[in-house]
Amino acid sequence: MGYQLVIFDNDGVLVDSEPTAHRILSGYLTELGFPTTLEESYHHFLGNAGRTVHQVIADRYQGVLPEDFTARCHDRVFAAFREGLAATPDAAAVLTELRQRGVPYCLASSSDHAWIDLTLDRAGLRPQLPREVVFSAQDVDGVGKPAPDLFLHAAASLGVAPGDCLVVEDSPNGVRAARAAGMDVIGYTALMPPQRLVDAGATALIERLPELLDRL
Numbered sequence: 647m648g649y650q651l652v653i654f655d656n657d658g659v660l661v662d663s664e665p666t667a668h669r670i671l672s673g674y675l676t677e678l679g680f681p682t683t684l685e686e687s688y689h690h691f692l693g694n695a696g697r698t699v700h701q702v703i704a705d706r707y708q709g710v711l712p713e714d715f716t717a718r719c720h721d722r723v724f725a726a727f728r729e730g731l732a733a734t735p736d737a738a739a740v741l742t743e744l745r746q747r748g749v750p751y752c753l754a755s756s757s758d759h760a761w762i763d764l765t766l767d768r769a770g771l772r773p774q775l776p777r778e779v780v781f782s783a784q785d786v787d788g789v790g791k792p793a794p795d796l797f798l799h800a801a802a803s804l805g806v807a808p809g810d811c812l813v814v815e816d817s818p819n820g821v822r823a824a825r826a827a828g829m830d831v832i833g834y835t836a837l838m839p840p841q842r843l844v845d846a847g848a849t850a851l852i853e854r855l856p857e858l859l860d861r862l
């Protein structure tokens with residue numbers, strides 16, 4: 647209670663990017679000879695850095711992906727995002743409500759700024775999320791979640807102590823990062839089995855974003 651800052655994950659929490667990203671990722675892997683369903687893609691890769699893809703393919707198939715796999719995959723995903731991308735249900739309304747209540751918020755994502763910028767622009771969330779409250783793993787030498795660095799950097803940049811922050815996350819790695827940073831974290835269960843978020847350390851769960859407003 648009495649949080650001084652709400653920190654949102656981006657993909658899957660504010661922008662509905664995961665279905666598109668994983669449809670393309672699983673399709674590309676399958677095309678390269680590593681059959682992967684959409685469900686498997688969510689299971690292994692949601693909320694994980696690109697490096698994980700190379701590792702999983704090595705472990706499951708003793709396979710090696712092209713060196714430029716991640717860049718090529720991003721190109722395909724970006725092209726799809728340009729065709730259209732929505733915010734998650736009620737994301738814009740919740741951010742607007744927080745602003746009206748005077749509750750500071752920001753975004754912290756393991757994705758790079760180009761990805762974040764494109765998704766916010768296409769989903770129509772740029773007015774609620776100007777660049778000064780948008781933080782990427784790029785800002786902390788590429789060290790993404792589950793390391794706590796990104797969340798600690800966001801909090802420090804906005805002058806808030808970690809213990810006064812509340813994080814909203816939809817991936818186990820994101821939940822782990824928040825806990826490692828000493829922050830409370832609400833698990834958003836739209837795409838992830840709730841138990842995986844609880845096991846990762848989520849301190850509360852919500853099914854719909856507006857429920858967040860009752861937890862502040």
Ligand SMILES: [Mg+2]
Nearest residue numbers: 655657658816
């Ligand atoms: Mg996410």
